Amino acid sequence: MKMSTDRFTITAEDYLAETSALFYLNDAVTQLLEHREEFIQFGIVRYFAEYFTSVKNGNHILFREFSYVKGTAHNRVSFIHVFWKCFRQIGKNRDLLTMMEYTSLLQLLCPDFPAEMVQNTAKIVLMEDATECPMSLSDFIYSFQIQFYYEEFLESVLAIYEDLLVGKNPNTVIVPTSASSETISSEETETQEGVDSSVLLECIEGLCERFKHKHPPLSAIKEALENSTRVSYYSFLMALAKHDGISREIGALPNRSDLLIDPEMDQELERLVAQVAISPTSNSSSSAQGLKEPCRKPSPRKSLHQRKRIEMESDGSTEDTDSSEN
Secondary structure (H helix, E strand, C coil): CCCCCCCCCCHHHHHHHCCHHHHHHHHHHHHHHHHHHHHHHCCHHHHHHHHEEEEEECCCCCCCCHHHHCHHHHHHHHHHHHHHHHHHHHEEEEEEEEHHHHHHHHHHCCCCCCHHHHHHHHHHHHCCCCCCCCCHHHHHHHHHHHHHHHHHHHHHHHHHHHHEEEEEECCCCCCEEEEEEHHHHHHHHHHCCCHHHHCCCCCCCHHHHHCCCCCCCCHHHHHHHHCCCCEEEHHHHHHHHHHHHHHHHHHHCCCHHHHHCCCCCCCCCHHHHHHHHCCCCCCCHHHCCCCCCCCCCCCCCHHHHHHHHHHHHHCCHHHHHHHHHH
């Protein structure tokens, strides 16, 4: 969990707000009251210790409701990181999944995760076109990171963008002009793609002052908007998703070059595969080497039956023979 370096100089109220300590304490008490019989036997002190340990480790968001998962910045980082850890193998296999398939994966971790957020992520990856097309994990997860972590900020950016599209500038007062000039401006808006990058940047700078730290670094926003004179909303978000500095600032995912690398997880998988390979119940290793299946020995029960039949026949009994003939 990130904490400011000047945490010892800020007020207690600001510190509690920055670390979301009251949010977690309230949830811990709520969970304790809902499951009091179980946790009283477990030990209240131990319960609180393990609750906050799970918060620190980032696995506290597993199978929780969406309102809790998005409740704090730390929760959002933890969820993105857990999603990557759980489904990194999809990227290693170079599988391409559709929007609905990614929604299903997210809902395995958070049952009520909204499909709308996945749809917005797909619009970033596919530039709002053909959102049913399959996507790679690397393209999806970095766009999802931007959409999920900065959700409220991006909603405000979209509102500004839509105002600029129709000729409204949130930072200026609109003065009505003649009908002819309005017609010309509307025609220009329709023919030109996106909005003026410098105007959008000016509006976003004012927006960042209101959102304080809950927005991408302003330097990264400037880099994303300085590449072209005009920009569309989703091309702007794609530029943010590809910015390594923003990903490092969030801290949930590694660089793109290291996205599919996880030595600890790889070692664990190799250990599990090795256990399966040497398991007595596994025939995969022998079949892979083309070895013949070993001959099966006669069952001990069958041998006993044969011996019993021989003994009965030696006594002159025909009961067994008659029954077999019938």
